[in-house]
Amino acid sequence: MTHSYLPILIMLAIAAVFGATFLSLNWVVGRHQRNPSKLDPYESGVPLLDVNRKRVNVRFYQIAMLFIIFDIEAAFLYPWAVIYREGALSSRATAMFLFTEMLVFILLLGVGYVYVWKKKAFDWK
């Protein structure tokens, strides 16, 4: 079944070639008239005030960490979603079993979610 993934690789390659072509075409055809003020960073028309690469707020880091955790949770949901229908339709006991299993999983993480909510990590100031 591996070869059914090949077209995706081909599409990626085509997209890369496409981007490279356009960029180089522009390089070849476009004008080349440089001067120092043209190459300055844009600062609404005033001279550069201070460094441009500033440090970012720790909140972004926090959001990224929470994202990883919930993303991993989502990763566990996919295999469950795939087997659930078949299992649930086979017998009522299996349905209850699979449902409770995931309910416990989600509720346990729900505790964490409530904790984050109470800690006001979702509130940007």
Added chain:
Amino acid sequence: MAFDTTDVILSLVKIAIVLAMMLQVTPIMAWVERRGSALMQDRPGPNRVGPFGLFQAFADALKFILKEDIIPARAHKWLYTLAPAIGLLPALTTIAVVPWGRPFLLAEREVGGRILFEGGRWFVPVVADVSVGILVVFALASFSVYGITTAGWASNNKYSLFGGIRASAQMISYELALTLAAVSVLLATGSLKLTDVVWHQTGTFVLFDTLRLPAWNVLSPSMWLSFIVFVVAAFAETNRLPFDFAEADAELVAGYHTEYSSMKFALFFMAEYMAMASMSAVIATLYLGGWDIPWYNEPPTFLGFLLSALFFVAKVGFLLFFFVWIRWTIPRLKYDILMRLGWKVFLPMAFVNILLVAGFIAMRWI
């Protein structure tokens, strides 16, 4: 891996069709967006190049190529140049796993002494019918963060960095809502394959013993929460208004592409519209029945394929118009409201819907 010549050719034909469609999206949507906004704001819009300004996009493309390619003095040269191309990769590739028509049977025929399609062969109109379909969409969507972040960082400009960082935080937050909303659909389908998702939505179901409705997910009584979450998250994923914090013209000049000019800027522009088109195609596939024609059983012939493909394009077209419509109707939110909405409203909504659908299946209602 052994290759069958017919398979390879069919595969290449599919890729060619999909690429041709995707490359048309940008000029058409640029026109629709500009004329559409003009219509909504009661002004003429671009009307000089060609009838109704139809050729405006081509004039723009020419201009993009002829303009000077500026790399700011203290920018990171390599990353600055690569960033627009990085953005283009996922935007163009996502469509590969989306089915765009009803499969039909190619009958055996003889052309020039050679027998083609021996014993008949199914033409499945999807570039890569892979077993993890929807996950490929999410995997590629997670790549699209890098184009914007890299551009923002490499430009060496405050506004770019602001835009890039904000956009990446926004995109990861809403990616979560997006994936969790889709889990509801996967539950109902019992497969990750997008062709299975569409097949599951063909046919009809009877609502409250009175209405005979197409079995599309959006019409299912258990799925509307997840539909809302998915559509909103799709807007946030593609950085469209009311969630365009990557650009936020009023505050950040032009956000992550402030320093970009000429073709590099055009590539971001193209990537945005292609991402919109792919996202619309995914929404149509997951919720609007994909290529399914309501109350009609498509025959497995070329005609059935053509009709269904047209329906699919129409659905995607409507969703694209919806994107434009929303853009010129709803103003931009504040950033704190956006983050709070994503984590406090849409995330729980997605979870509730997952349990709801699971309950429905356990009760054998769907």
Added chain:
Amino acid sequence: MFEYLIFFFFAAVAVIFALVVILHRNPVVGALSLVVSFFALAVMYVLLDAPFMAALQIIVYSGAIMVLFLFVIMLLNLQHEKEPSTRPVQQWLGYLTSSAFAISLVYYLGKYAVMSGALPVPFIADARAIGRRMFEAYIFPFEAVSILLLAAIVGALMLTGRSEQRENTSGEVIR
């Protein structure tokens, strides 16, 4: 044959970009190279008939963890840092352990690796098979994972929450 071509191409990509990660001076370039390296690894998973793993590799590693890395780099504002030179003892210890690791890697690969035409597929690793195993045989580890994630949530907030008081004193950060 064709599989080998793809394998060796992406193996080369994975190794080269992994080298860029450790050799390049700019941390942002390093982080992005690691993303490319992860993508090449995902291609290997597909070649091993484990597409579900490949997708998760990209979604979790490239999509989530590397974004965190980028944020950390931007949080600390690392740029072309000239590292303080390490002590010679540390350098020699580093060389010693890494060469020992390399030798043992080559030895075990030579001993156990199979280079045959047909790829041996020891397990079926699609989402359905994984789901069956996980939700029937391994329920307890599965539920334990949620406890682990819960601990991770608390840890994440503890790590980042402390700087809240200091936040107002420095006007240098982007919010």
